[in-house]
Amino acid sequence: MAIKGGNxxxxxxxxxxxxGTFGAQDIPDIDKIKPITTEFxxxxxxxxxxxxxxxxxxxxxxxxxxxxxxxxxxxxxxYPFEYQIPSPDGTPPAEGRQPLILxxxxxxxxxxxxxxxxxxxCRIGSILRFDNVRDSIGTPATIASITEDDxxxxxxxxxxxxxxxxxxxxxxxxxxxxDPIKPLLGEILEDxxxxxxxxxxxKDTLDPSTSKRYGYVQAILIDVDGPNxxxxxxxxxxxxxxxxxxxxxxxxxxxxxxxxFTVGTRYACTCQDFSRRSYSFMMNLEGSEKKRFPFTRPALxxxxxxxxxxxxxxxxxxxxxxxxxxxxxxxALTTQSIDNPGxxxxxxGRYLRNFSAARxxxxxTTFVDYTAKNNQITSYTDYWxxxxxxxxxxxxxxxxxxxxxxxxxxxxxxxxxxEESITEWEQRLVYEMSVTxxxxxxxxxxxxxxxxxxxxxxxQSPVMLPMMQKLLNVPASFIRLENFRMQDKTGxxxxxxxxxxxxx
Amino acid sequence: MSTQQINMADxxxxxxxxxxxxxxxxxxxxxxxxxxxxxxxPTLYSPGDVVNLPYETGETSTMQALGNAWxxxxxxxxxx
Numbered sequence: 024m025a026i027k028g029g030n031x032x033x034x035x036x037x038x039x040x041x042x043g044t045f046g047a048q049d050i051p052d053i054d055k056i057k058p059i060t061t062e063f064x065x066x067x068x069x070x071x072x073x074x075x076x077x078x079x080x081x082x083x084x085x086x087x088x089x090x091x092x093x094x095x096x097x098x099x100x101x102y103p104f105e106y107q108i109p110s111p112d113g114t115p116p117a118e119g120r121q122p123l124i125l126x127x128x129x130x131x132x133x134x135x136x137x138x139x140x141x142x143x144x145c146r147i148g149s150i151l152r153f154d155n156v157r158d159s160i161g162t163p164a165t166i167a168s169i170t171e172d173d174x175x176x177x178x179x180x181x182x183x184x185x186x187x188x189x190x191x192x193x194x195x196x197x198x199x200x201x202d203p204i205k206p207l208l209g210e211i212l213e214d215x216x217x218x219x220x221x222x223x224x225x226k227d228t229l230d231p232s233t234s235k236r237y238g239y240v241q242a243i244l245i246d247v248d249g250p251n252x253x254x255x256x257x258x259x260x261x262x263x264x265x266x267x268x269x270x271x272x273x274x275x276x277x278x279x280x281x282x283x284f285t286v287g288t289r290y291a292c293t294c295q296d297f298s299r300r301s302y303s304f305m306m307n308l309e310g311s312e313k314k315r316f317p318f319t320r321p322a323l324x325x326x327x328x329x330x331x332x333x334x335x336x337x338x339x340x341x342x343x344x345x346x347x348x349x350x351x352x353x354x355a356l357t358t359q360s361i362d363n364p365g366x367x368x369x370x371x372g373r374y375l376r377n378f379s380a381a382r383x384x385x386x387x388t389t390f391v392d393y394t395a396k397n398n399q400i401t402s403y404t405d406y407w408x409x410x411x412x413x414x415x416x417x418x419x420x421x422x423x424x425x426x427x428x429x430x431x432x433x434x435x436x437x438x439x440x441x442e443e444s445i446t447e448w449e450q451r452l453v454y455e456m457s458v459t460x461x462x463x464x465x466x467x468x469x470x471x472x473x474x475x476x477x478x479x480x481x482x483q484s485p486v487m488l489p490m491m492q493k494l495l496n497v498p499a500s501f502i503r504l505e506n507f508r509m510q511d512k513t514g515x516x517x518x519x520x521x522x523x524x525x526x527x
Numbered sequence: 528m529s530t531q532q533i534n535m536a537d538x539x540x541x542x543x544x545x546x547x548x549x550x551x552x553x554x555x556x557x558x559x560x561x562x563x564x565x566x567x568x569p570t571l572y573s574p575g576d577v578v579n580l581p582y583e584t585g586e587t588s589t590m591q592a593l594g595n596a597w598x599x600x601x602x603x604x605x606x607x
Contacts, residue, residue: 108592109606111599120583122592155588192594198601206597497593498600 080416080434083296086452087421087431090131093456096426100130100140102478103510109501124150124495128478131419133294141294142478142487143419144494148288151207154219156191158182163219164190164252166284169277175245176256176277178284184252193496195249205247206496211287212256213241214278223285226264238266240274241287254284270432290420291494293486297417331355332485342485348519352483354492354499479507479519 107121116122126146133141156164164180171177180190189195189203196204215223217237224237240263242256263274278284291297332352334341341352416424416431424431481487482504492499508516511525582588587595599605 108589108596110587110592111595111604111607115607116587120586122587122589124589151590151593152588153590155590191591192598192601193590193596194594196594196597196601204597204601206593497596500600501596501606503606 083416083418084421084431084434085449086418087416087423088425089452089456090418090422091425093453093460096129096422097132100132100477102128102130104128104479105508105510105516106495107506107508108497109503109506124497126494129419129423130477131294131422141292141419142481142490143290143292143423144490145423146289146494146496148213149215149223149285151193151210151286152216153180153284154216154221156180156182156194158184158252159188163283166214166278166280166282168280171258171277174258176242176258178254178256178278180252180254182252184250186250189249190247190252194254195247203249205249207286208244208246210244210289210496211241212244212254212284213239213287214282215239215285216283219283226268226270236264236266236268237279238264239282240264240276240278242274272432289494289496290416290423291490292417292419293490294417294419297420298486298490330485330489332483332488348480348504348522350483351503351505352488354488479504479509482507 104126106124106126108124110116124146126144129143129145130140131143132139153165154163158164160183162182164182166178167181168179169176170179184190189197193206196206198204213223215225217224224239226236226238228237229235230237240261242258242261244254245257246255247253248255258273261272261274263271263276265271265275331354332341333339333355335351335353341350421431476484482491482502488499488502491502495502505518505520507520508518509525510516513526515526517523517525596606
C-alpha cells in the first residue's frame, strides 16, 4: 500500500510507505531501464531470482538470528498470559481449575511500520491432549494403527467411531448449516504422551525398561475423517526426535502405536510477512505529524479478505488500536472480496515451492487463506506449505525460537544465486541491524508504545485479533478480554479486566 | 624490537594475565557463600494441559473446552 504524500507523485517517492521489497511497489526509473520488477513480473523475468530468494525461509531464519543476537529480545515487551477458555453453557469451572491455554506475547519494535511494534504470539506445546479425546463409551483415543502412502500417514484412533458418533470437537465439529468444521487442521501433532494423564515426554526422556530414549515423531495434521476416526498427517514436513537424541527431518519412522497425540508449539505474528497483508499506517513513526491519507492503487487490489472490528453494543466500526481492558469487539469478515482499499492490501498468492513425493509442484494458490462461516474466520490455512520440518515462520518467530534456546533447524532453501554474494548480504544485514537497533531503541520504543497499547488491552485491535485467533485456535467470538490473566515478574497472575495490576 | 610504552610486555616475556585477588579481597567477596534472597511466588512452568491434572470427575480439559467452544460456535452460540 502506498501512502499519498504532499503531491501526486508523493506515493512513488515515499519509500517508507512500502514494506521493504515485499510490497512489490517498485516503480521503474525510466532513466535506468532495468528488468521489470513490478508485481506482474514475478517468475518471468531475469531478475525474478531475487524475488524468489526474498521468499526464502533461510533468509528469514538468518534474519531471525540477527534480531535475536544483535537487537536482542526486548523483555520489557514479554507478556506471558493464561487464557481461560470461556464456557458456552454459562457454568464457570471452579476457580483455579479452568481449562487453560498458556502462552506468551512478545513485542518487537519495528522501524517506521505499523504502530511501532510487531507482536508475536507463542502458544506453548502440549496444550491439547488426545487422552482427553474419548468416544461415546469413554475409550481414550490412543494411536491404534497406522497405514501410509508416499505422502501421508493415516492414523486410526482407538474408539468406536461412526457417522452418529464421529470424533468429538475440536477435531471434527458437525455444522448444522454446512460442511463440518475442522479447526485443528494445520496443527503439529506429536506422539509424546505414553499413558492417560502422563506428562509429555521430551527428546531426552529415557525408557526405564531399556535405558534408551523413547523418541517421538511430529507431523502436520492435514485432514480429519471424523466418522471413521482417522487422522491424515503429512510426511514431507515431518520431524523426528530419534532415540540417539538427534533431530531428523523428514522422520525416518512413523508414530508409536499405543501412545497419545498432543499438539506442538504454535506461533503467530502480526507482521506483514506472516499475515501476508499490509496495513495502513496513518502516521509516520519517524516523527512527522503530517496527516496522511492512505489509498491503495487500483492495480494492487487483489482478491482476499478484509477484517473490520465493530462494537457489539452499537454495531459501529471500532478499529482503534488503543482499547479499554473491558471493551470486547466483534470481528466482521468480508470474504471473497477485494482488498479494503486504504486499510488492507493483501499481497496475493504465488506458486508454492514445496514438492510432493510425486514430484508435482503444488501450483498457484487459491487466494483464500482461510475458511469462514457466518462472516467469521473458522480456520486459517497458510499460503505456504511447510518447508521440511517447519511451518512458515517470519523473522520475528525465528528470533523468538533462537531466544528460547531452540535452535531452529536451518531451512534448506539457501538462496544460491542472487545479484549479490551471500557474504555481502550478511555484512549488509549486520550493518543494517546495528543501525536499526540504535534507531529503535532511541526513538521507536517511546513512540510505538504511545500509539499502540500492550497485551492484553490490544488483543482486539485490528492487527491483533486475527493473530490471536490464529494463535489460540478458538472462534474469534470466544476471545474475551476478561478471560486473560497476565503473569507479572513475581510469577503471580493478575486480571487487567478487573482493574488489577502487576506487582511493583 | 622493544616497545617504548610503559608496562607493556616485550615479545617473549612470560606475563601473568590473570587478575590475582588479595587475601583481603577474597575474604570480603565471600563468593559462593553469600546468602541468596528471593521473594514472590515461584513461577510454575506448565507443559500444556497438565496444569489441572489429574482431572476430577466432571472437570473440563482444555481439549474438551476447545471442542465445546467450536461446537457452540457452529451452532451459533457465543461465550457465556
